[in-house]
Amino acid sequence: MASAPRPERAPRLLAPCLTRYPPPPSPTTVGFLSMEEEETYLELYLNQCAAQDGLAPPRSPLFSPVVPYDMYMLNASNPETAFNLNPEVKETSGGFSPVDLSFLPDELTQEDKDQPVIGSKHETKENSESQSQQSRLPSSSEQDIGLGLNSPSLSNPHSQRHPSDTDLVQASPEKPDSNSLPLASITPMSPVTSVSECCGIVPQLQNIVSTVNLACKLDLKKIALHAKNAEYNPKVRFLISLLLTKLECNGAISQSRLAARKYARVVQKLGFPARFLDFKIQNMVGSCDVKFPIRLEGLVLTHQQFSSYEPELFPGLIYRMVKPRIVLLIFVSGKVVLTGAKERSEICEAFENIYPILKSFKKA
Amino acid sequence: MVVFGTTFFNFDSFIGKTDSIEVTGKSVFSYCYHNILPLLNDSGRYSLGDARRPLHETAVLVEDVVHTQLINLLQQAAEVSQLRGARVITPEDLLFLMRKDKKKLRRLLKYMFIRDYKSKIVKGIDEDDLLEDKLSGSNNANKRQKIAQDFLNSIDQTGELLAMFEDDEIDEVKQERMERAERQTRIMDSAQYAEFCESRQLSFSKKASKFRDWLDCSSMEIKPNVVAMEILAYLAYETVAQLVDLALLVRQDMVTKAGDPFSHAISATFIQYHNSAESTAACGVEAHSNAIQPCHIREAIRRYSHKIGPLSPFTNAYRRNGMAFLAC
Numbered sequence: 001m002a003s004a005p006r007p008e009r010a011p012r013l014l015a016p017c018l019t020r021y022p023p024p025p026s027p028t029t030v031g032f033l034s035m036e037e038e039e040t041y042l043e044l045y046l047n048q049c050a051a052q053d054g055l056a057p058p059r060s061p062l063f064s065p066v067v068p069y070d071m072y073m074l075n076a077s078n079p080e081t082a083f084n085l086n087p088e089v090k091e092t093s094g095g096f097s098p099v100d101l102s103f104l105p106d107e108l109t110q111e112d113k114d115q116p117v118i119g120s121k122h123e124t125k126e127n128s129e130s131q132s133q134q135s136r137l138p139s140s141s142e143q144d145i146g147l148g149l150n151s152p153s154l155s156n157p158h159s160q161r162h163p164s165d166t167d168l169v170q171a172s173p174e175k176p177d178s179n180s181l182p183l184a185s186i187t188p189m190s191p192v193t194s195v196s197e198c199c200g201i202v203p204q205l206q207n208i209v210s211t212v213n214l215a216c217k218l219d220l221k222k223i224a225l226h227a228k229n230a231e232y233n234p235k236v237r238f239l240i241s242l243l244l245t246k247l248e249c250n251g252a253i254s255q256s257r258l259a260a261r262k263y264a265r266v267v268q269k270l271g272f273p274a275r276f277l278d279f280k281i282q283n284m285v286g287s288c289d290v291k292f293p294i295r296l297e298g299l300v301l302t303h304q305q306f307s308s309y310e311p312e313l314f315p316g317l318i319y320r321m322v323k324p325r326i327v328l329l330i331f332v333s334g335k336v337v338l339t340g341a342k343e344r345s346e347i348c349e350a351f352e353n354i355y356p357i358l359k360s361f362k363k364a
Numbered sequence: 365m366v367v368f369g370t371t372f373f374n375f376d377s378f379i380g381k382t383d384s385i386e387v388t389g390k391s392v393f394s395y396c397y398h399n400i401l402p403l404l405n406d407s408g409r410y411s412l413g414d415a416r417r418p419l420h421e422t423a424v425l426v427e428d429v430v431h432t433q434l435i436n437l438l439q440q441a442a443e444v445s446q447l448r449g450a451r452v453i454t455p456e457d458l459l460f461l462m463r464k465d466k467k468k469l470r471r472l473l474k475y476m477f478i479r480d481y482k483s484k485i486v487k488g489i490d491e492d493d494l495l496e497d498k499l500s501g502s503n504n505a506n507k508r509q510k511i512a513q514d515f516l517n518s519i520d521q522t523g524e525l526l527a528m529f530e531d532d533e534i535d536e537v538k539q540e541r542m543e544r545a546e547r548q549t550r551i552m553d554s555a556q557y558a559e560f561c562e563s564r565q566l567s568f569s570k571k572a573s574k575f576r577d578w579l580d581c582s583s584m585e586i587k588p589n590v591v592a593m594e595i596l597a598y599l600a601y602e603t604v605a606q607l608v609d610l611a612l613l614v615r616q617d618m619v620t621k622a623g624d625p626f627s628h629a630i631s632a633t634f635i636q637y638h639n640s641a642e643s644t645a646a647c648g649v650e651a652h653s654n655a656i657q658p659c660h661i662r663e664a665i666r667r668y669s670h671k672i673g674p675l676s677p678f679t680n681a682y683r684r685n686g687m688a689f690l691a692c
């Protein structure tokens with residue numbers, strides 16, 4: 001059900017912030033921005049937004065209850081499988097018309113530094129998090145990243161299917177929709193410097209798991225049959241029919257929510273009275289590399305009450321930080337994985353706390 | 365107090381690639397010892413090289429000991445299992461056998477909890493598993509902990525077993541091992557440390573199928589289930605660790621130190637053993653090596669089995685099969 005692309009959206013969206021920047025490309029090409037251009041535009045835009053103070057209004061028109069979910073792109077497969085998220089923020093009106101998000105960078109590009117990301121701030125019932133920024137892990141081999149990846153499949157969103165479980169995020173440039181509202185809910189950017197001053201290393205998010213309650217029973221078979229590229233796993237069936245429907249999505253926070261919404265939209269389109277309740281981030285996983293080997297034996301001895309290191313069981317040291325309540329997996333190579341966070345700030349804080357400790361156990 | 369090194373075992377060769385004991389290049393003790401301060405020399409030099417390649421004989425002996433102990437343990441567990449009328453050896457049986465020694469039981473419980481915890485964390489990171497977790501209704505979370513808790517609940521008469529769950533006492537043996545490792549690693553360079561870490565990661569549980577074959581449960585009627593096998597792998601590892609700890613103590617004792625007030629009190633049997641032709645030959649050849657020698661191991665076992673207590677004249681009657689388990 002792809003409607004014609006609505007390119008006017010892009011200029012409208014970009015207009016507020018691009019006063020001094022070069023005008024956006026012509027609408028017909030907006031879906032085909034090269035990676036650099038897209039990144040440029042987003043950066044410019046977000047730099048503007050970084051100056052904004054405070055939170056965006058909780059009820060942006062974008063996500064008000066009046067706006068039906070048919071705004072959203074669907075790009076998900078099996079309800080229970082992990083999502084692949086797209087860096088899409090815009091919504092479409094009517095059907096499955098594709099949304100052009102090409103102006104947004106794919107934050108999973110291979111850049112090492114933080115990419116500020118537009119995050120959707122809206123929530124229906126609860127404000128699950130206000131994420132200031134996310135940066136993505138560029139080097140994970142599991143993630144299939146890169147903006148221009150799916151450009152051939154611009155017109156048909158359904159053709160942009162991603163292998164559901166392994167890839168975290170994929171780019172999906174989509175056409176804009178003229179009726180869609182401007183993206184008003186931008187998460188404020190907290191300055192990057194406060195995080196990275198101490199060591200210059202910032203943990204990058206690997207994965208975010210969130211759940212949302214669709215509040216209706218689903219017929220999985222029907223979904224599997226009707227939605228393209230949805231896998232039907234019989235095991236999942238009973239779970240769904242017994243419980244309130246929950247979805248799990250992986251990926252960046254904003255995209256997590258968006259993917260969830262898209263998914264809810266898919267379900268809705270298939271006739272189920274899906275709602276979007278209780279979107280909650282369950283877990284966030286980040287990782288980074290301190291770039292020096294760490295002497296774990298020393299660490300486990302001095303921080304006995306927090307750490308456990310059983311090399312025959314697991315090659316990494318498991319460090320349970322109390323404040324913030326994060327679990328860190330520290331490896332001899334210097335790689336650190338942080339998990340158990342509900343907010344990105346927790347991850348950064350935890351890493352800042354552990355870095356001096358790790359430095360003291362640096363293996364020369 | 366003199367410190368000494370420790371050994372870590374390459375379980376690959378321990379279990380053997382063929383039926384016979386095949387000692388690979390790294391040999392059984394893959395990352396062996398550094399004597400931080402050699403017992404004889406005050407200059408503080410420590411030896412590398414030789415000590416990193418443990419003796420073949422020692423490896424053979426240790427394997428033999430561990431194998432025997434595990435088989436015996438299995439058989440006792442099978443008996444316990446039969447008493448219950450069960451068809452498989454469950455972790456409960458093994459816990460039951462260990463009920464007497466609180467410290468070791470506590471160590472085992474801690475190990476099980478850490479295993480659960482690690483699975484939980486790794487599952488949280490690896491999203492592929494999340495789905496299966498939801499499907500199973502998170503039955504698997506803390507599975508081992510539940511097993512242990514339920515079982516100890518059922519057999520606990522005096523409340524001391526259950527008290528172990530809340531017990532936060534430091535495990536001295538574990539502490540000693542950690543300190544030893546820390547001392548060793550402090551002086552290693554990066555390459556050595558990398559090798560050391562690699563060798564520490566070896567365990568019986570990594571090659572579960574090989575371990576199973578090595579144990580050779582095929583002749584038994586009752587076989588252990590998965591969690592029981594995990595515990596057995598852990599017990600095997602513990603046995604080796606205990607043997608090493610004890611052997612190092614023995615080795616330390618063997619050397620007479622000037623000014624040691626108890627040098628006159630070394631037991632007669634020990635001196636005899638030490639002076640016997642067999643052990644001298646064995647020890648004499650590797651007099652300059654810092655590897656643990658078979659004589660140390662044997663002496664350690666002898667001392668361990670030799671219970672000195674009010675009922676020691678009657679000990680054989682109290683030990684069902686005469687074997688003192690190192691791990692439990």
